[in-house]
Amino acid sequence: MTRKNSSTTSQRQKAEALEEESFTMASSALPNGNGSAKHDLLRGLFPPGAAIDLDNIEYSFATPYNGPPVEFPLPKAPMAPSWGTNKTTPPKLATILPVAQLWRGSGSVAASSVPAARQFFRSTSGSSFSESSSAMAVAAATVERDAASSAAAATRKSCPSEIEELATSPSPQLFGRTPSSEGIVTDSSALQYSEEFSPGESEDPSGNFDSRRYGLDPSPSGKGGNIHRKRGQCYRCLRGNRLTEKEVCLACGSKFCSNCVLVVMGSMPEGRKCEECVGRPVLEDRRPFLGKPSRLLKRLLGPLEIQQCMKSERECFSNQLQPEQVIVNGRRLIFEELILLQQECLRLKPGKYWYDKASGLWGREGEKPHMFITPELKVGGPLQQNASNGTTQVFLNCREITKSEFKMLKALGVQCTPQTYLVLYPDGRYGDEGQKEIKGNLWNKPMMRLLYPFFSFPTPRSSNQLVKTDAVAASRKVSPTSIEVKDASKILLLGHDGSGRSTIFKQTKILHNGQFSPEELQKYKEMMLGKAYQFLNVLLEARERFEEESGDLYTLNDQLKDAADRFMTSMTAGHLERSISKNTRSNLSKIWNDPAIQQTYSRKDELQLPEVTADILNRVLQIQDYVPSVTDILSAEGLEQGTGLAEVQFSLEDKDLSDSNDHESNRRRYQLISIGGLATNEFRKWLDMFEDVKILVYCVAVSDYDQQWTDLTGALHNKLIFSRDLFFKIVGYPCFQDTPLVLLLNKYDRFEEKVTKGIPLTTCEWFSDYSPVGSSHSSQVQQAYMYVVHKYKRFLDGRRVYTLQLNAQEQQAVSGALEYVQQILKCEEEMRAGLWMHHEESNYGDTSSFTIPGQGHR
Ligand SMILES: Nc1nc2c(ncn2[C@@H]2O[C@H](COP(=O)(O)OP(=O)(O)OP(=O)(O)O)[C@@H](O)[C@H]2O)c(=O)[nH]1
Numbered sequence: 001m002t003r004k005n006s007s008t009t010s011q012r013q014k015a016e017a018l019e020e021e022s023f024t025m026a027s028s029a030l031p032n033g034n035g036s037a038k039h040d041l042l043r044g045l046f047p048p049g050a051a052i053d054l055d056n057i058e059y060s061f062a063t064p065y066n067g068p069p070v071e072f073p074l075p076k077a078p079m080a081p082s083w084g085t086n087k088t089t090p091p092k093l094a095t096i097l098p099v100a101q102l103w104r105g106s107g108s109v110a111a112s113s114v115p116a117a118r119q120f121f122r123s124t125s126g127s128s129f130s131e132s133s134s135a136m137a138v139a140a141a142t143v144e145r146d147a148a149s150s151a152a153a154a155t156r157k158s159c160p161s162e163i164e165e166l167a168t169s170p171s172p173q174l175f176g177r178t179p180s181s182e183g184i185v186t187d188s189s190a191l192q193y194s195e196e197f198s199p200g201e202s203e204d205p206s207g208n209f210d211s212r213r214y215g216l217d218p219s220p221s222g223k224g225g226n227i228h229r230k231r232g233q234c235y236r237c238l239r240g241n242r243l244t245e246k247e248v249c250l251a252c253g254s255k256f257c258s259n260c261v262l263v264v265m266g267s268m269p270e271g272r273k274c275e276e277c278v279g280r281p282v283l284e285d286r287r288p289f290l291g292k293p294s295r296l297l298k299r300l301l302g303p304l305e306i307q308q309c310m311k312s313e314r315e316c317f318s319n320q321l322q323p324e325q326v327i328v329n330g331r332r333l334i335f336e337e338l339i340l341l342q343q344e345c346l347r348l349k350p351g352k353y354w355y356d357k358a359s360g361l362w363g364r365e366g367e368k369p370h371m372f373i374t375p376e377l378k379v380g381g382p383l384q385q386n387a388s389n390g391t392t393q394v395f396l397n398c399r400e401i402t403k404s405e406f407k408m409l410k411a412l413g414v415q416c417t418p419q420t421y422l423v424l425y426p427d428g429r430y431g432d433e434g435q436k437e438i439k440g441n442l443w444n445k446p447m448m449r450l451l452y453p454f455f456s457f458p459t460p461r462s463s464n465q466l467v468k469t470d471a472v473a474a475s476r477k478v479s480p481t482s483i484e485v486k487d488a489s490k491i492l493l494l495g496h497d498g499s500g501r502s503t504i505f506k507q508t509k510i511l512h513n514g515q516f517s518p519e520e521l522q523k524y525k526e527m528m529l530g531k532a533y534q535f536l537n538v539l540l541e542a543r544e545r546f547e548e549e550s551g552d553l554y555t556l557n558d559q560l561k562d563a564a565d566r567f568m569t570s571m572t573a574g575h576l577e578r579s580i581s582k583n584t585r586s587n588l589s590k591i592w593n594d595p596a597i598q599q600t601y602s603r604k605d606e607l608q609l610p611e612v613t614a615d616i617l618n619r620v621l622q623i624q625d626y627v628p629s630v631t632d633i634l635s636a637e638g639l640e641q642g643t644g645l646a647e648v649q650f651s652l653e654d655k656d657l658s659d660s661n662d663h664e665s666n667r668r669r670y671q672l673i674s675i676g677g678l679a680t681n682e683f684r685k686w687l688d689m690f691e692d693v694k695i696l697v698y699c700v701a702v703s704d705y706d707q708q709w710t711d712l713t714g715a716l717h718n719k720l721i722f723s724r725d726l727f728f729k730i731v732g733y734p735c736f737q738d739t740p741l742v743l744l745l746n747k748y749d750r751f752e753e754k755v756t757k758g759i760p761l762t763t764c765e766w767f768s769d770y771s772p773v774g775s776s777h778s779s780q781v782q783q784a785y786m787y788v789v790h791k792y793k794r795f796l797d798g799r800r801v802y803t804l805q806l807n808a809q810e811q812q813a814v815s816g817a818l819e820y821v822q823q824i825l826k827c828e829e830e831m832r833a834g835l836w837m838h839h840e841e842s843n844y845g846d847t848s849s850f851t852i853p854g855q856g857h858r
C-alpha cells in the first residue's frame, strides 16, 4: 500500500514537472514533434555515444492530460527511464514485476499490437542493453501503451474500476531504478510480461530439446520467474483468488478469469491459447483437455462458437503430437514411426515408452506393461533390460519383469526362480530362452482371464485379432478429430461386512450390464440355499440352548424334532444336498414356521442374524423350484465368501462434453473393484494391486450405530466404531496416502427409521456428546445425519473426503452415487491440473455433502 501511494505521488510530481515544461501534445510522432527539446529528451534514453538516427525512430510521447474535466478517472502512464546526467553506467534490465495491467480493455487493438512487441522483448531480454534494443523497447512499449490507452478508453464505461486500478498502479521500477523525469513516458510492463513468459518456456535458441515442454520431465510446469502475483489471481488483471473459475492457456499454462479470457485469447484460431502462444505446442499436462470445453467457456460462448473453437483446438497442426515427443526404447521417433504407432494406439501421449517387439507388450518406461500392440513393428530402439524397472531377476524377452507380472506368472504356475529367462510369443506361447521347447500357452490358462484385470495386466490379443491386425492397421486412419475415450479409472469399493458394499456392486452390474446371466443366477441360487440352511441351523442350535435356559416356549414337536436332528447332522457332516427333495423342503419349511423357531428368531439380534434372514427363509424354503429374483440377490447378505474380490467395468457419459453428438466418445470408462474381508488380513495381500486406484469409496452402514460386532478374537465392539477404525487403518496405508476418499453413508433408510423411533445416537459411544435440538422428526434425522458426517470429517482431518448419503437398495440412488464419484474424479483431475484448489480450501470440498434430485440430502 505504502509503495503504491508513494509511487503515485512521485508520478504526480513528474506529471507536474512535465506540465511546467509545457509539452502540449498528448501523443506525437517524433518527426512531427518539436525539434531539439524532444531530441535531447530522446537521446537521454540511449547509452552515451550510441549512434541513433533520431529522425527515423518511431515512438510516441504521452503527457498528462490538461484538457477540460472528464467524469472518469484518467489512465496514467508510468515514466520512462533515462540515462540521466550520469551517462557512463548503463542501467540494468528490468526486474520481473507483475503482469501488465495495460493489457486490458476491449482488446482488439491491444491484443493485436501486443504480441509483436512482446515477441521482440523475448528475443532482446538479456543482460546487455544494446542501443538498438533500447530503441526498439521504447517503440514496442509505446505501441503497447497506445493500444492499451485506446483500449482503456474504449472500456472505461464498462470497467471503471479497472481504469482506476491502472491509474493508481505502482510506478514500475524501470530497469532497476526509479524513473527519473524527462517526460518520455513509456511502460515497462511489456518487458515484464515478456520476461514472465520466458523462463523455461522460451524456445531454446541452441535448439536443444526442451524436455519439460515436451512432457518428458515430470517436474510441474507453470510460470517460472519472479512473478509478484498471488496464487490464484488472474494472470492478466491480477484479480480473483483460487476460487475464481479460470481458463488456462494450453500452451503456456497462464490462467485467466472470465473477464479476461476472451480478450487474451481473441478469436482462438488454435483453441484456448493466448494470442501470442498461437503456433506453440500445447503443454502436455493440458493435452487431456484438448477439445473439451470448460464450464467457463460454455458460459462465455455460444454452442456454435464452442464447437468451432474445439474443432480448431483438436485439429490444428501445432496441437498435434510431434514425433520427437515420443521416445521408444530410448530412441526418439521419426515421423513415419509415429504414424505407425498412432495406428496402434490412438491415444498415444508424449513420453518415454518401452516396446517388446517379440510379444507386442507395450508400457511406459519404468512401469509395468500397459497394453498389447502389434508385434514386430519397426519403431524405436532395442528393448532395454531395465525398461520396466523390474527387480525380480526374471526376464521376459530380455526385459526384467515387474513384481506384479512376477506374481501373475507365479499364480499361473510358471516357474520363476531367479535368473529365469523366458521368451513369450504374441499368441501366448512361452518357453525358456534359447530352447525350442514350448512350455505352454499363458493366454489359454483358465486362470488368466480372472487374473489379468486384478494385476492390471493388459488383455492379450486374441489370435483372430492378431491375424486381422495388419489389415486393420492398414485401413485405420489417424483421426485427430476423435475425442479421447479415457482409460478406465480404477475405483476401489470397500466396506465392512453388512455395510451394503456388495449391494452397490451388484446394482452397478445390473445398471451397466443388464440382468444376471443364467450361470450367475444358478450360482446365486446355490448361495441362497446355502445361506437359508445356515440360518436355519443357527436357529435350531439356539433353540436347544434357549430351551435349556427358558423351557417349553422353545420346544419343537416330536415329528419336527426328528427332521430337525437329521438336518443338523447333515449340516455338521456337510452332506446336505443343494437340491433337496420336496419332502425335506416341506419339513424344513414347517420347522421354520414352528412357533418355537419363530420365538427363537425373535431374539435374532443375540444370534447376530442379518435382517434379511426371514425373507430368505420364507422364499427359499417355501417356493417350489426356487429361482432367485433380482431383489433376492440384492438383499442376500454375505453371499461372497472370503474377500469377495470382484470387478465390473462400466462407462458413464461425461455430461460436460455435450458439445459433441457422438455420445460414445463422450463416455469415460471405469473399473469398480469391490473387496471385502477387511477385518481379516486377507485384504492386505491385494494392496499391491491398488497402486493406481484413482479413488477409494468406503461404504459404512450408518444405521449400525446401535449394533454390536464380534471380532476374530471374540471381543465385542460397536459395529459402526469397528467399521470406522478399519476405515482409518485403510486410508493410512501408504498406497492410499494421496487418494481422494468417498464415504458412502449407506442404509440411510434404516438410520432414519431408528432415529425416528427414538434409538439415540448416543448408544454409540463415539457419539456420546450428541445433543439434538428441536423436535420434528425430519429435523432430528437431519441433525443426526449431519452430526455423523461432521464426526467423520473431524476424524479424517487433513484428508480429502467426500460424503454421500445412500440407500443402496434403490437402483436410482446407486446410479446417482456413481455419477457423484465421476464428478469427484473429474474435479480431482482439474485440481491436479491447477484449475481448482485443494479440498480443504475449496468450495467443492465444503459441498461434499449435497443433494441429488429425488434422493434427499447427500
Ligand atoms: N435397508 C437397507 N438395506 C440395505 C441397504 N444397503 C444394503 N442393504 C442390505 O444390507 C444387507 C447387507 O448388504 P451387503 O451388500 O450384502 O453388505 P456387504 O457389505 O457386502 O456385506 P457382506 O455381504 O456381509 O460381506 C443386504 O441384505 C442388503 O440388501 C440400504 O441402503 N438400506
Ligand SMILES: [Mg+2]
Pocket: 498, 501, 502, 503, 636, 637, 638, 639, 640
Ligand atoms: Mg455382501
